[in-house]
Amino acid sequence: MNKRRTVAALALAGIFVALYLTLTKLGLLGGGALVCAVGSCEVVNASRWATFLGLPVAVWGLGYYLVTFTLAVVSLQDRFGDSIQVSRGLVFLGATGFLFSAWLTYLELFVIHAICQWCVVSAVLATGIFVASLLDYRELQRLAVSD
């Protein structure tokens, strides 16, 4: 259960990071004025890769963290405590976030040549969520085997 709590805590932190990036992308943060500025996050957020399927990547991130946080909190209910399906769901979300973050980090390093520190924070959180969800899944499997 502690792994699921970890997932929930990391996802909650991720919600705020993604919210910050979303508001920045939409021009609602950073002095409150509509500006274009110099800075690695601005470079990354203004690049052509900052939009995925018509939506800003930051918005996808916000959705990902919200869904993950919700599922993680729900999974803490006693009746889902042993649900391997819920664990699989968390692993699926964790893997999706991890792979997407890995792709974005690759783009930052080798294509855009600019690193946005908040994107890195998000990638670390997504990795943590993936690892914690995997550990949760393995724990449930081990318990099933030991029984």
Next chain:
Amino acid sequence: MAANSSGRRRSRRARSASSRPNSFYLILGAIALVGVGGLAYVALKPEPAVAPPAELPADLADLGPAQPYVKGNPDAPVKIHEFADFECPSCARFAVITEPDVRTRIVDAGRASLSYYDLPLPQHLHSYPASHAAACADEQNRFWEMHDKIYEAQDSWSTGRTNNPKNIFRDMARAIGLNLSQWEECYDSKKYQKRIDANHAEAIRQGINSTPSFIVNGRVLRGAISFDELNRAVTEAAAAAQSGDTAAPRSGDTAR
């Protein structure tokens, strides 16, 4: 048997779950607090300073004085200096929505002159080409017509839309009646690179690092400000100029 084992599992996990439920919610609360506090701080803090970009020479004086594009009476009591990037969406917003009013009600009315300085930001790959396109239109006294075309159609030529915006700029040059071969030769040779860099250098000297930014008789206004905000700044600057409290004149202005 299955139900039994499941029951044992639940009890194991439930035991660990009930060990520190309050501390878990305390941690969630702390994360939420830090998150909300961080967002509030970012929303309220002033803009950070940014180092000059690498594409300019170490000694900015090598570029000579800035040569902005000036509209209106250069001897007007109030001078509006605009620092902008042709590929910046906020600059396009200002140019398309706000600037027509600024021209008729402030510049053409003789209340202030408007000087445009290039400030190409590194994330916009086609900013320099756009500045070249405009500078080459200025050679034929059509800078502002080109300026308007470039901003109005920003979506069609910006980074990610096309790899080479030249053809789109050439169509604009044709539409505003430029001598095409002269424009193209100028554009291809990057004839006004030094002028663009000198305008860019002026932005750095003035501590401007975001676009659009405006300096109205020494007062800095950042972002795609509204007509009312700019109008107020011009009115106040004119009143101050009349009472003799003017900012020092700037060296880089050249009337066109």
